[in-house]
Amino acid sequence: MQGKILAAALAAVLLSGVAHAQIKMGVGGPITGSDAAFGAQLKNGVEQAVSDINSGGGIMGQKIELSVGDDAGDAKQGRSVANEFIGEGVTFVVGHFNSSVTMPASDAYNEAGILEITPASTNPQITERGLPMLFRTCGRDDQQGAVAAAWLIAHDKDKKIAIVHDKSTYGKGLADETRKALTAAGVHDVLYEGLNKGEKDYSSIVSKIKSVDADIVFFGGLHTEGGLLVRQMRDQGVKAVLMGGDGIASQEFAAIAGPGVVGTLMTFPPDPRQRPEAFTVVKAFEAKHYNPETYTLYSYAAVQAIKQAMEKAHSTDAAVVAKTLHEDGPFKTVVGDLSFDAKGDVTRADYVVYEWRQGADGKITYAQIEK
CATH class of the missing domain: 3.40.50.2300 (Response regulator)
Structure with missing residues (x-):
């Protein structure tokens, strides 16, 4: 018992x-x-x-x-x-x-x-x-860079494209993948520069963008530096359109960049929301x-x-x-x-292009561009 x-x-x-x-x-x-x-x-x-x-x-x-x-x-x-x-x-x-x-x-x-x-x-x-x-x-930056390059080739092939990155593993990696895809298609950038992450004054970079008369600035980096770059470009009268990746997919990007952000392009998957x-x-x-x-x-x-x-x-x-x-x-x-492949990557690649727009209510946000 x-x-x-x-x-x-x-x-x-x-x-x-x-x-x-x-x-x-x-x-x-x-x-x-x-x-x-x-x-x-x-x-x-x-x-x-x-x-x-x-x-x-x-x-x-x-x-x-x-x-x-x-x-x-x-x-x-x-x-x-x-x-x-x-x-x-x-x-x-x-x-x-x-x-x-x-x-x-x-x-x-x-x-x-x-x-x-x-x-x-x-x-x-x-x-x-x-x-x-x-x-x-x-997804991966080689997938994202390919989508960004394809868009630029289809819409801005004859325009002057400058490439700027924040020297980080992500930012430089995305910029390089986009540049590689552009070069493979015979499109060569007019400027390739790195800025220092965490700094507040990018006037020297903006001056270089201005000097080459760039129409497009592809930016590899995050929303803080990207927002400051856009704001300072507009302050110096640079009208070039900025295009970035998922690192600028935040409402804080628009808050930092100000109204000059309208027209900015970016790559990101279809809005999961x-x-x-x-x-x-x-x-x-x-x-x-x-x-x-x-x-x-x-x-x-x-x-x-x-x-x-x-x-x-x-x-x-x-x-x-x-x-x-x-x-x-x-x-x-x-x-x-x-689903995941042997490397641990998701098996689908679904990046699309967005544009930052101002709505009737005055709010600036991003919307997917319909193909």
Whole structure:
């Protein structure tokens, strides 16, 4: 009889442990610093997904415990965030935002057996390294650059194109991929320059753009520098149209650039907020008075993919889940069905071109250009 009581007590303890077990997840991004607007998108997207999953019973009876790491857009701090997550026993990470941060952080995660999905880092080399635990829900700069170049070739082939980048892994990478595609088509830029990220005065760059009489300025970089560049171009009477990538896909870009931003072009996937799969989640964000733009829903989708892979694999082991992500897609998410190739890239490339426009209400925002 005593043996049965002990066995029952042991079973109760074991069951109790299962019931209270938690899946440790981290979200890493620039919560502070000049890229904080994007860090907020990653954080809000993951927090909403975790909240929705936990309120729905969790994953196979386990709840997600979330940690937030602030990398401030700095590679060294990103590595420190990765080490903190490793020390906390985190096994799944959504992040980081900047490609220059994701590169070193992903090395640490891979060595520790942590599965990472970046919703925003687009530099091709991130997944070309063949790290089995690394994925992304966004596209790549070679895909994005090809779309930007195709647009310029089709609409502005005979115009003078200047190329400016912010010298970052992302910015220079996007500029170089676009330049490579243009050159292959016989279109050569009249200026190729780098500016210093974090500076406020770009008058010297603007003077160079003015001196070559550029019609188009392709910019590889983020919204802060891009916005300042547009504003200072207009202040110096430069009417050249700026074209950028997903790094300027933020309302803060327009706020920094001012009214001269109207007519700016950019590449980004079709607006995920308009997808039927995202309707309920978008409404949940709107109820909180938050606009889930740019990478918010790509972050939410990363958590959804992890959840579904766990359920398909009947496991919360990161290595098993990674194998499932590689082999058992598609996974249904708020940004559409996602499958991952052997490198961890999504198998679809769906960049389109947007234009920043001023509406009848005076508000400036971006809208997809219909083909």
